[in-house]
Amino acid sequence: MCSACAIRRGRSVDTTMGLTPLEGLVMGTRSGDLDPGLILHLLEHMGYSPEETDELLNHQSGLLGLSGLSNDMRTLEESARTGNRQAELAIEVFCFRLAKSVAALTVSCAPLDALVFSGGIGENSVLVRKRTLAWLEPLGFVLDKQKNEMHGEDSDGRISPKNAPDVRVIPTDEEVILARGAVSLIAGESP
Template sequence: MTNRLVLVINGGSSSIKVALRRENTAGAIFEAIAERLNTAQARLSTSDGLEQDLSGADHLAALDALLPLVDRHLDQPLSAVGHRVVHGGERFTSARLIDDEVIAGIQANAPLAPLHNPANLTGIRAALKLLPGTPQFAVFDTAFHQSMPPHAFRYALPDELYAVHGVRRYGFHGTSHKYVSDEASVLCGKERGAGAWLTAHLGNGCSSCAVLDGRSMDTSMGLTPLEGLVMGTRSGDVDPNLHAHLARTLGWDLPRIEHLLNRESGLLGLSGLSNDMRELEQARADGHSGAQLAIEVFCYRLARSLAGLAVALPRIDGLIFTGGIGENSALTRALTVKHLAVMGLRLDPDSNSLLPRGEAGRVEAQGSPAILVIPTDEERQIADESLALLDTQPRSQMA
């Protein structure tokens, strides 16, 4: 069967998103999200404009409401369900057919992603109950980065913390970094997956990556998604002794410090205004000094990360911007690349500012390595990986 249908499910702690994708087709046929689950404010909204009250609904009830809406858009049975799972640890280096062993592995990695993996599992269990006859696959954010060498993923900590407790750098946004680096190779006339790329996934969460011939060589996020770049509300890298300093001088406990670093920092903390880059750019234009500082720190720290990641590559074929900020903020791209002149990277101002929203394009000046803007499509990557794995499964396992 060609042009098969895949349902992509992303279960969050208080939400569940679904996207119906057709094989070899850009864009979703249908998308929907149920938010604020387990509260009286739970609601469902769809890409075709439906709004529905789901007061008190849990993940199972929400998915039970979502699936009939998906059914209206089916012209053939679903071939697979692909689930986004945030943390696969070292155990999962690629997508996996979901069975009891995989569920146990996702649960075992929950301490590494306590806000994400339990929520992902909730969505998986709901889908297994409601779609028992459809093969279901887990696609892990961390799997793409399992190709990093030990000198990139190890922390300078006693070996027991790694060997016994799994304390190491894992990286995230793997499906996005994989997708855009593959697309860049095609746009630049290379075989799909070939090339040496620096990638910048910039949204409310941000990470950078060095990709060589389809393999992650290093990335900015670490044990958790807090390490690395300045983000919307996350601090990114800080002095590791900051926790002790705040505890001694302000009397803060660990939950208070974690909340600060994850919810009150980043662009929001620096600007004192917003974590939304669009609002900050407007405020900067209006003379808001906090917004100007936040944008400057964001771009400088991004450039510093990209320059550092370059040592993981034998050469640089190009730099890729993606994610909501990377795709849509010409200012962010311009300020970041300005810091990277030492690497020979230079933007063409007109190409950068005039690139249509939502479109892929090249924005480098003549003589510069490629600089590309590529809209990410993590749902398509999840769908493609699910179908590729489906094609390798014995029929007996699909029964």
């Protein structure tokens, strides 16, 4: 699952997800944002049942549907390097939609202190960070290519130059966050 989130003073104030994980970013097998009319078209004109539509949008779309190959970014990057145009398309759509969502989320947390890449793709894909930040150049984002190649490991996670907006790669540790939340809940503390 992929999502982007605007955080102000340590609290989430906006996210790309909606009622279900279908809203928002292109994901491994989920479509991300789409025109609601598409669902009506699938049902009324293409003969899809509600169950088939659900299967298509949740399990056969996203990176897998765009590439026709895989839902794994690593596989797509390798295939794109060897000339697979569908893999290249899937990566480009993913990065463009991510950049578009980041740009929209900046409204919810202005002024923007930092842009953080995290999670599987965000932490590990040099290419996704590079292409996403290229789309965000009009907002002043700049990438330090060498730091990006090292995933920011040599600079406290920072992959942007000091004179540009702060962009970082920060590893995810969901288990620790969940454990802290559980301890707080058991102790009767409010989140």
